Amino acid sequence: MIIGMVTGQVYSTIGHPFYRAKALLLVEREDASGGRTGAYILAVDTVGAGVGQRVLVLDEGTGGRQVMGSANGPVKSVIVGIVDDVTHS
Amino acid sequence: MLLGRVVGVVVPAVVYDGLAGVPMLLVQPLDRSGEPEGRAIVAADSTRMAGPGEVVYYEGGREAALSLDPWFVPVDHAIIGIVDDVVREPR
Numbered sequence: 001m002i003i004g005m006v007t008g009q010v011y012s013t014i015g016h017p018f019y020r021a022k023a024l025l026l027v028e029r030e031d032a033s034g035g036r037t038g039a040y041i042l043a044v045d046t047v048g049a050g051v052g053q054r055v056l057v058l059d060e061g062t063g064g065r066q067v068m069g070s071a072n073g074p075v076k077s078v079i080v081g082i083v084d085d086v087t088h089s
Numbered sequence: 090m091l092l093g094r095v096v097g098v099v100v101p102a103v104v105y106d107g108l109a110g111v112p113m114l115l116v117q118p119l120d121r122s123g124e125p126e127g128r129a130i131v132a133a134d135s136t137r138m139a140g141p142g143e144v145v146y147y148e149g150g151r152e153a154a155l156s157l158d159p160w161f162v163p164v165d166h167a168i169i170g171i172v173d174d175v176v177r178e179p180r
Contacts, residue, residue, distance in 0.1 A: 008177035014138050015170025016156050028121055040121040042090040042146055051178045061152045074148055074156035074169055
């Protein structure tokens with residue numbers, strides 16, 4: 001899984017039926033020290049995350065479909081948590 | 090998934106079984122700000138509605154083929170939807 005910051009939301013009318021009525025968020029990946037890497041990913045929200053929140057993103061198809069309860073939806077990246085804090089050692 | 094802009098239409102002469110009639114579009118990947126980044130790819134268009142100039146979101150890997158019908162086809166990138174708008178946080 002990866003940690004990132006939600007920095008935007010994608011709105012779409014025409015798309016695969018799987019994504020109908022699902023929130024698609026733009027998540028910018030963080031590096032190990034919490035800085036932004038410049039890389040991003042679009043992920044389906046399952047936890048009610050919003051812009052400005054740090055989130056945990058599952059980036060794997062089979063697990064993503066399990067979370068979404070879909071046998072063959074074209075989904076890979078799913079937001080599965082909201083991060084309060086990361087303690088570095 | 091990532092954002093991309095459709096920059097061309099690919100017209101295959103011969104395709105593998107199951108891909109006949111599936112639109113193939115040339116997609117320029119975009120960065121987090123919507124600027125072009127990296128090399129263009131060819132993506133199958135599962136919406137069958139995307140066209141040049143439009144911003145789309147696309148998936149790579151096995152999930153790309155899952156967006157198509159039939160889904161057991163040799164495709165590594167597919168357009169999943171057309172973007173109306175991306176609302177970004179103010180910087």
